[in-house]
Amino acid sequence: MWKQWLTAALLVVVAVGGAIMWRHLDTASAQQEGRRASVSAVDTVTPRLDTVRDAVTAVGSLKALEAVELTAEVSGRVVEVNLHAGERVEQGDLLVRLDDRQAAADLRVIESQLADARRQLERANRLRSKNSISQAQVDELRTAVDVAAAQRQAARIRLENHRILAPFSGVVGLSDISVGAYVTPGDTLATLDATDPMELSFSVPERFLGQVSLGQRVSGTSPAYTGETFDGELVELGTRISELSRSLPVRALIDNPEGRLRPGQFMSASLTLRERQALVIPEQAVLIRGDSKYVFIAEDGVAERTSVTLGTRMPGLVEVVEGISESDQVITTGQDRLSSGDRVEVKDSEGAVPENRFVQSLES
Numbered sequence: 001m002w003k004q005w006l007t008a009a010l011l012v013v014v015a016v017g018g019a020i021m022w023r024h025l026d027t028a029s030a031q032q033e034g035r036r037a038s039v040s041a042v043d044t045v046t047p048r049l050d051t052v053r054d055a056v057t058a059v060g061s062l063k064a065l066e067a068v069e070l071t072a073e074v075s076g077r078v079v080e081v082n083l084h085a086g087e088r089v090e091q092g093d094l095l096v097r098l099d100d101r102q103a104a105a106d107l108r109v110i111e112s113q114l115a116d117a118r119r120q121l122e123r124a125n126r127l128r129s130k131n132s133i134s135q136a137q138v139d140e141l142r143t144a145v146d147v148a149a150a151q152r153q154a155a156r157i158r159l160e161n162h163r164i165l166a167p168f169s170g171v172v173g174l175s176d177i178s179v180g181a182y183v184t185p186g187d188t189l190a191t192l193d194a195t196d197p198m199e200l201s202f203s204v205p206e207r208f209l210g211q212v213s214l215g216q217r218v219s220g221t222s223p224a225y226t227g228e229t230f231d232g233e234l235v236e237l238g239t240r241i242s243e244l245s246r247s248l249p250v251r252a253l254i255d256n257p258e259g260r261l262r263p264g265q266f267m268s269a270s271l272t273l274r275e276r277q278a279l280v281i282p283e284q285a286v287l288i289r290g291d292s293k294y295v296f297i298a299e300d301g302v303a304e305r306t307s308v309t310l311g312t313r314m315p316g317l318v319e320v321v322e323g324i325s326e327s328d329q330v331i332t333t334g335q336d337r338l339s340s341g342d343r344v345e346v347k348d349s350e351g352a353v354p355e356n357r358f359v360q361s362l363e364s
Helices: 002-037 101-129 135-160 206-211
Strands: 039-046 048-071 076-081 094-098 163-165 170-172 188-205 217-221 230-237 247-254 266-282 287-289 292-299 302-307 309-314 317-322 343-352 359-362
Touching: 039 292, 048 170, 048 309, 094 188, 101 135, 188 206, 188 266, 206 247, 206 266, 217 247, 247 266, 302 343
Parallel strands: 039 343, 048 359
Antiparallel strands: 048 188, 048 266, 076 094, 094 163, 170 188, 188 247, 217 230, 217 266, 230 247, 266 317, 287 292, 292 302, 309 317
């Protein structure tokens, strides 16, 4: 008897469960039909084939391509100063002149001695042709001429050393030298830096070594000039990998035509490793559910869910390797409430993704 009651109870439970499930399915179906009947307003964008750059970022420091400390070669009192901090000078410009009157007088004395030695040698050569003087005397006078000529050259150098000229074109640094000051050999008068272009030194992680080559584009930014980028190119590669940081030291030349960058300045460097053409869309258009990545495309007033394969990305944009074409209208707003087959109305089409905005920055 109890078996009959148990069977009856089970039948009741099954019947009630089936009714509840049927009602749930019927409600879901009605909701689905209602959603399909409604029209969702969406915005779309057309994918664009644009240049995508893979770049590695690093921190570096600037230094002048050429830099020297201007020093005195001889002792003397300063009689002329053309040193103005921050002013650009050209190669050969006179920067400092010391009192050279004594050096000039010494040169004149030696030039007179050389002239007299030459006259004596000429007279001896004439006498030698008549055998009126020995060859040894002629040789002695010739040696005297050579010695006087060497002394004259040394005197000229001492005179020139009283004039400090710019060894190359550059920008003059700070100086405390003034007219009337007495300087001695080795005293620093000022600094001179060649600042256009500037040399930027930084390091590239070892794992990117196979992608680095001379001539690659380098751009730099500095906290001192927010929002500005300074362009250059890679010109030197180190020969050794640092065992401590596992990176390769490299150098780039950065354009500095206005002279705003200064030696020793901190700079963030971005080295372009590779450029390619790729299809890009706004990052907001992509939906991710677990391992699945997809977008919705508006086609003839209907939203179609499309799986995509993504490539590199940066804030705002993402590369699409597979899944869409340039002619598709990718939905960018409201797609999180859509299902495949829903009716949509495009209220605003933003056109194509703006050009020259996509750069992939790799971890350094």
